[in-house]
Amino acid sequence: MTVQAVMAETSAIEWITDPALVRQRSRDFFWYSPVLKRQLNGVTAEAVACPKDEAEVIAVMAACVKHQVPLTPRGAGTGNYGQAMPLKGGVVLDLMGLNRVVWVKPGVVRAQAGIKLIELDAITRKEVRGELRFHPSTKRTASLGGFIAGGSSGIGSCTYGKLREAGNILGLRVITMEATPRVLELRGAEIDKANHAYGTNGIITELEMPLAPAWDWIDVLAEFPDTIAAARFSEALVASDGIAKKMAGVVAPGVAQSYFKPFMQLVAPGKAAALVMVAEPFLDLLAPLLERFGGRQVYSVPTEQAETPLYEFTWNHTTLQALKVDRSLTYLQTLFPAPHHFELVAKMDALFGDEVMQHLEFVRLGGVVSCFGLQLVRYTTEERLREIIRIHEDAGAPIFNPHAFTLEEGGMKRIDSEQLDFKRVADPHGLLNPGKMIAWDDPDWTPERKRGFYLYGQADAPAVEEVLE
């Protein structure tokens, strides 16, 4: 009954103990993946702590260390790989109560981790006509801390790259998981220690973020003869440094028509579609680009006025929209490296036909316009899914496996020794989100090695509602 002991010591703090509610807050969008769905469905914490400020966060952490209880931080729980799921039970630390802006000045904001991205953007837009450089397509629900700890890039990455690129995060205030928790401020290159670490090596309470100009954005949907034409258009747009833009996604013929409810009728049968966001003063400059690649604009509306913003049909929202129509679908995350990216895309199209439907996002990576795939996959078996992944990788298109819940198997494919070293300092007992950093349990791990893992909860637990809105 160690969780009970933690709760007793921090009784001034709001706790959730109702098992159904606790189970709900122990989940995220892991069920996007049929593999994770099988593995993680039974996972649940024993209780959820809901601190209102940093002092309460520290109190819960100290109590958990004292009683050696696992602690898993959570923002809005919109991760796709079970990042926020407490594999070993214990306590979930819900950070949504820390939702204030600390300060804002032109170009930079400092805010608490639990603030919703949409609220943060509204405040910075009003105060200094700024907004986050980029946000996940879950902007309307996700938290700032969850984005940095669990996300990677998104709407705006066509201009600013990924979170991991220097300058996209200016500071992180991190609490260590020690008997007497320390407060650290990570800046500059040190930020990588806790960036995209799934909260395994410290709880982030505040973040300092650079701001981009808050333009009046326009959602534009255009149709093209085929995927490659739409892709060339999006690529050219992203290469246009003079045009202020925030998004350049592409879906293959059939995707918008079958899965994008508001746009089904707008995109002609057999056409591919490009989904872009461009700043209002530059809207007219799309016309010559569209013409060059045989495109035709079918929809254009200010993002703020859209019933559903177009960004909720891009990035991982594309998969969500498709899942609403067909529950048998899942997805991949793929880099199609230049200069042979279009050949690779065409090759995979020829190989897989309708089984793997192209969905591409054009971004900057290390200063280079790059083609990232979040393809929709008609799922049959885990074996076939592994085969599809292998075929992509053999062809030269690395997969960032969204069907794995550890840091190493997903993004990095290797042990991040900087994050491991920092975990030794910031979480010496290994209590933070245990099971997510393979390196902690097995410092000699390589991608070739199989793992066994232990999950808290019942594997045959009934399914919890999978939120599709």
Next chain:
Amino acid sequence: MTVQAVMAETSAIEWITDPALVRQRSRDFFWYSPVLKRQLNGVTAEAVACPKDEAEVIAVMAACVKHQVPLTPRGAGTGNYGQAMPLKGGVVLDLMGLNRVVWVKPGVVRAQAGIKLIELDAITRKEVRGELRFHPSTKRTASLGGFIAGGSSGIGSCTYGKLREAGNILGLRVITMEATPRVLELRGAEIDKANHAYGTNGIITELEMPLAPAWDWIDVLAEFPDTIAAARFSEALVASDGIAKKMAGVVAPGVAQSYFKPFMQLVAPGKAAALVMVAEPFLDLLAPLLERFGGRQVYSVPTEQAETPLYEFTWNHTTLQALKVDRSLTYLQTLFPAPHHFELVAKMDALFGDEVMQHLEFVRLGGVVSCFGLQLVRYTTEERLREIIRIHEDAGAPIFNPHAFTLEEGGMKRIDSEQLDFKRVADPHGLLNPGKMIAWDDPDWTPERKRGFYLYGQADAPAVEEVLE
């Protein structure tokens, strides 16, 4: 006495007729080039018109058409290729009297052509915390209209590319050279008709420009073991989409030490130097980059507080600083195309040694980080200069010849049929800045063909003071 007739018809307008003053306002920085110096020294107008508003501009233009008098527009006269010099005499139209901001809103400003860049930036910074995306190193003197009509890129092009890239100019108000001048608004792709046309096909009276965030910029000077190390640093910085930056220039060992008065002592003997501008919140992120390339910061000061801003040691100012010390120097303008740019630079260094001293600026071109050279050349003869140019071009490094005063021979190396077509509409009599657009006089011109030209004025006229401040 046709100029007299023009003046008589527009006597309400301020005219300059004093021959010494007229000659001064008929010149620019053409003398950077020993070739142009020989060719253009005698060039002068007969009178200079100084209109205060667009109506006066139109009045002068109409009168010149009526009397078939050549008219050459002029901003601050800081062009390097005699762009604003009246090859066929007639009238110089000084636009510095049109110096108002028409309106400004977040992200966009509309201003008259004669406004000084430094004044424009001060106003937009104050009003909407914006500034021009990029400016020539002559920001403190040059005009907005002169930059667009005669310039190409500059400080900020490491983020936004060249003026010619879509979105970097939003609108141009252009007056046609007709009996009854028309007022045209060029937008979108049409802007290319009058952008960088040396005023040969219309007088620009207003410009609509996108704005970038007005950061607090920091000038940073760093030393490196050699040119390539400094260049790799600058290239990596420009590839860092997360770091807000405005400049990334490089000079070979010896250049800063010999020619940069305020910095001579700061850069150790034998070291190359990088000159960068970075936004204040990102300053700390230079340290890891410097370390990676063996660099050491030797100077760092807010641009606003610098005695002389560091940008006045980059772009064409590097040449100016060198000319102050050694009048025998001149320069090149070179593209070192990726991916073999560093090999090319090293190859040229090996070939020319001290005769051609590297000066590189890293910019974006079409979305790609690119290496542009404005090398210093120890001038001996025109023949040798031609040979140096030829050797570069044969090696695969195209030269944008700064020793030619026509549009075609400088930047484009080919006839721009869009600009020629527009000249047929906007200057049917061929009176605007005559002699600068070869295509007008010889539509079949190719770079192989020699040209003869006629220059108004005395070839053996005494030199006018060459302003070195």
